[in-house]
């Protein structure tokens with residue numbers, strides 16, 4: 214077996230991921246049996262449909278800013294038919310026809326069963342993170358030297374501390390100038406970078422709507438991606454397709470896994486709600502890891518395909534509904550490298 218087939222062998226040994234989840238929508242929520250594909254890797258190439266908003270759009274300010282993060286959202290819209298095309302049209306037209314309403318938000322991408330749409334150029338700012346565009350990316354010297362512990366807390370007199378050592382940076386205050394505590398920091402934490410000698414802290418602020426201390430840089434310095442939650446769609450496909458897009462964006466913008474943030478990180482909003490409430494965030498990061506590893510082989514010149522006789526499996530290896538009576542599905546992975554074809558037969562226990 215070559216290295217890539219060895220990797221698929223490892224993936225095949227992982228427990229099959231399935232979970233009964235609740236999908237949250239602003240109007241209606243629904244229960245859904247989330248089932249992984251035959252493998253966590255989605256057997257399709259990245260296909261991005263360009264639907265770039267006109268430069269005259271108000272939701273496309275056109276300002277160029279360096280990208281430091283990728284922001285993940287879900288649409289929070291479960292209505293059938295309100296998938297990626299619906300939301301791409303909303304950004305493109307700055308308008309929702311169905312409700313005859315202006316749409317002032319924007320994001321670079323939306324991903325769903327109908328495909329990946331690209332509406333705002335990656336290097337431009339967009340309106341999706343709820344942190345305004347007032348403040349540019351900045352790092353501040355905390356005065357705290359680099360040491361083993363780097364958990365952030367707030368001292369009783371209102372300064373940030375790092376690993377128990379008080380910094381010279383005052384934490385934002387709450388309503389009526391209240392001194393806040395660690396519990397008021399959003400669950401994804403604050404941007405903390407190792408400088409030459411000291412820890413550096415990013416721009417932070419108190420979001421009054423969600424009452425959390427959050428990070429700036431969502432609208433200005435991140436690439437925003439919405440994931441469709443429309444009823445009737447295969448949500449594994451949406452997550453895996455998004456993971457594939459994230460891998461491309463990480464490479465192009467020289468970003469790390471740790472630069473992938475939830476919308477929550479920038480505003481305290483419970484978004485992406487379905488991933489957060491069902492504890493799917495770590496699974497989503499795992500899908501990104503898998504896509505990144507397979508991508509490194511494909512970039513090296515490997516070719517890859519999957520085949521199965523099982524009628525429940527789609528061409529890209531995804532499964533819409535688990536067959537009740539079946540406990541194992543046979544499939545063949547074929548690789549080609551430097552003119553040499555190799556295949557391996559696997560059985561996925563589901």
Ligand SMILES: [Zn+2]
Nearest residue numbers: 286287476484
């Ligand atoms: Zn969001």
